[in-house]
Amino acid sequence: MQANELKENGYQEFLAPAKLNLFLHVINKRLDGYHNIQTVFQLIDLYDNLFIKTNESGLIRRTSHHANIQESDDLTIKAAHLLKPFANKQSGADIFIKKTIPMGGGLGGGSSDAATALIALNALWDCQLTQQELQELALKLGADVPFFIFGQNAWAEGIGEKLTPFQTKPQDYLVIAPRETVSTREVFESLELTKDRIPLKIAGFSNELDPKNLVNDLEKGVLKEFKGIALVFDWLNQFSHAKMTGSGSCFFISLSSVDEGKKIAEKRPEHTLGFVVKGLNNHPHFNLMLGTE
Ligand SMILES: C[C@@](CO)(OP(=O)(O)O)[C@H](O)COP(=O)(O)OP(=O)(O)OC[C@H]1O[C@@H](n2ccc(N)nc2=O)[C@H](O)[C@@H]1O
Ligand SMILES: Nc1ncnc2c1ncn2[C@@H]1O[C@H](COP(=O)(O)OP(=O)(O)O)[C@@H](O)[C@H]1O
The missing domain is CATH 3.30.70.890 (GHMP kinase, C-terminal domain)
Structure with missing residues (x-):
């Protein structure tokens, strides 16, 4: 389905930007198997588009088809399920994803899709979670996801979840x-x-x-x-x-x-x-x- 068609059918459009790591240092390996890193995350204007239509069915569905990601493995769908307990019981959503950001490319596309789903549904379902609460929820989905909720270029530490605003030059x-x-x-x-x-x-x-x-x-x-x-x-x-x-x-x-x-x-x-x-x-x-x- 095209964007206009989706909008005519009641979907709202949201953007999920990609990121670059301007540098990435691996500091050490942690006992949980993850690695402590230091990196600068830079948001870029390359986007996936998420189209979301809420409903009162209590169901969360992906309405776009992606051959290489099963619906239940899709980080966007996982994000919606994670947020669901904070919404009314009957809150549901149809989510259509238009992928542009190459997958598995280090551009954080999947993580950003998940973050945008959290940001959008937090508002649409009126969950009223704060940015900090959303960041904590986001970390359950992946090390990169909190950064996209943080929403500003950042100096990141820990596994990428300890974030400090970092001003980068226009580039x-x-x-x-x-x-x-x-x-x-x-x-x-x-x-x-x-x-x-x-x-x-x-x-x-x-x-x-x-x-x-x-x-x-x-x-x-x-x-x-x-x-x-x-x-x-x-x-x-x-x-x-x-x-x-x-x-x-x-x-x-x-x-x-x-x-x-x-x-x-x-x-x-x-x-x-x-x-x-x-x-x-x-x-x-x-x-x-x-x-x-
Ligand atoms: C390396 C980074 C740098 O920005 O980017 P990507 O290339 O994935 O975009 C990220 O830290 C990735 O974040 P994300 O893609 O969310 O990773 P996760 O799903 O949490 O982790 C996948 C796997 O990578 C390893 N992992 C990830 C992050 C980290 N700091 N140490 C790790 O060892 C773990 O084995 C983990 O099971
Ligand atoms: N909505 C999604 N978009 C992209 N990848 C997803 C999505 N949901 C789950 N994934 C899985 O996450 C993996 C990493 O995707 P992505 O975030 O695009 O790359 P990277 O972590 O290298 O930046 C993919 O290979 C795919 O299996």
Whole structure:
């Protein structure tokens, strides 16, 4: 179904933006198997679209079809079920997802879809959870989800849930998505940590936000393990300092202009996707989440 058709049928549209990790340091492994990290999350204007229509049936349904994600595994549907106990018993919703953000790319698409579902349904079902309460709920869905509820570019610690606002400079990026994707869990599992990394201090860090000085500790392992992905990295790296986002497999470079990005994207390797994007300051539904929209 097209957007107008969905809207004519009573659906409301919400946006789920992607993110980049401008750098990512893995500090150490925790006893629960997760890793403490330090990262800067940057929101970008690449979106999935969520269309939501509430009803009084008490049922939560996904009305779009996605061959590679079962309805019950969809983070958006899981988010709705997690919020349901805070709504009236008869509160239900039909959710149609238009995916644009490549899956398993380190762009946080699934996490962002889940966060947008929480933000939207909190308002539509009148659950009245605060931002802090939504962030706590979001963490049950994944380490990345609280950031999208936080809704501002952030310095993140812990497993990514300890968030401090972090001002980044306005910047355009070219994001390249290889056809091959990687599993976040497998990338972390294959990490060979010999000793703990010394944590950075947020104070004074912004001066170092030069791509040349920034690393993603997960990048080396992915490039070593996946030759096809490494070829895409090498291609992008010839234009500027290419960096992997999250656990991959997408890479990005900073651009000096949108035109430059478009020209490079036109030459991209076969079977890859290219997106020229802008950094955002805030989540598009930041005000809705704060209850002021
Ligand atoms: C690596 C990051 C960086 O932004 O991004 P993505 O590449 O996934 O977007 C995130 O921390 C990912 O967040 P998210 O995708 O929500 O991960 P989760 O579903 O919670 O975790 C999947 C698996 O990755 C591992 N994991 C994840 C996060 C973390 N800090 N340490 C880990 O060891 C765990 O094995 C976990 O079972
Ligand atoms: N709505 C959704 N969109 C994307 N992926 C989802 C969704 N629901 C569940 N998933 C699962 O989450 C995994 C990670 O997705 P995603 O967040 O897009 O990538 P990443 O964590 O690498 O940034 C996917 O491979 C998929 O199995």
